[in-house]
Amino acid sequence: MNQVDQRTVSRRDTASPRKPQRKNGREKYEKLLDALEALITEQDSSDISLANLSQVAGVPAASVYHFFPSVDASLTALAERHYKFLSDTLLCHSEFTRLDSWQDLLFQVFERVRAYYEENAGALKVHFGPQSSWALRQLQMENHWLLADTLLKSLSREFELPPSQDWRERFMLAITINDSFWSQSYSRFGRITDEIAAEGKRAASAYLKLYLGELLQRRQRRFVAADAPVY
Structure with missing residues (x-):
C-alpha cells in the first residue's frame, strides 16, 4: 500500500465511529449522541469540537475519543x-x-x-x-x-x-x-x-x-x- 492509499484509509478510519459492545459503553455512546443532537441544533457542525462534546455530555474525553476519532x-x-x-x-x-x-x-x-x-x-x-x-x-x-x-x-x-x-x-x-x-x-x-x-x-x-x-x-x-x- 502506497502513502496515498494509507492516507485515504486513515481518513476513512477516523470518519467512522467505534460502536460499543458493553452496556456501559452503549449508555455513554447514546449520551454523547444526545449531547451532539443538542449542540448541532444550536450551532453549525464546524463549530463543534470533541472537547466541547465531552463537556456538554459529562463524559470523559478519553471515552469520547475512543468512540469518535473525529468530529466527522x-x-x-x-x-x-x-x-x-x-x-x-x-x-x-x-x-x-x-x-x-x-x-x-x-x-x-x-x-x-x-x-x-x-x-x-x-x-x-x-x-x-x-x-x-x-x-x-x-x-x-x-x-x-x-x-x-x-x-x-x-x-x-x-x-x-x-x-x-x-x-x-x-x-x-x-x-x-x-x-x-x-x-x-x-x-x-x-x-x-x-x-x-x-x-x-x-x-x-x-x-x-x-x-x-x-x-x-x-x-x-x-x-x-x-x-x-x-x-
Whole structure:
C-alpha cells in the first residue's frame, strides 16, 4: 500500500465511529449522541469540537475519543441514528393512503421523509450540512437504497409493475434526484422549501415516468371472508 492509499484509509478510519459492545459503553455512546443532537441544533457542525462534546455530555474525553476519532465520526454516528429511526418508525410496515397513482405513493414517501427532517434539525444538518466525510456519504447512499426498497415493496403491493430487474436501481436514482433538490434548498435557505420540494417531486417522477409510464394498473386484491373455511 502506497502513502496515498494509507492516507485515504486513515481518513476513512477516523470518519467512522467505534460502536460499543458493553452496556456501559452503549449508555455513554447514546449520551454523547444526545449531547451532539443538542449542540448541532444550536450551532453549525464546524463549530463543534470533541472537547466541547465531552463537556456538554459529562463524559470523559478519553471515552469520547475512543468512540469518535473525529468530529466527522460523531456526525456519522448521529446520522446513522436518525436513518435507523426514520426506517424503523416512519417507513417500514407503513400504509399509504389515497393511492390513485404510483406518483401518489412516491410523493407520500418524500413528504414523510421531509417532515422528519423538518421536525429534527439534527437530522437535517447532518444530511445536508457542509460536512461530507467518506463514511457519511456511504451512510447516505445506504439510506437511499433503503428508501428505494420501501418504494419497491409498496408499489409492488399496490400496482402491477412491468417486468424488470432494474426497479430498485431506478427508484434509488429517483430518490437521489429528489435529494439533490433538497440539498440545494438547504444550501440556499437552510431548509427544504415548499417550492423546491415540489420541483424535486416533479423531477423524480419525470425520471420514473420514462420507465413506468403515466399510469400503472392497480393490483387485484383477494379478500377472504372471516367465516370462510380454511383447508
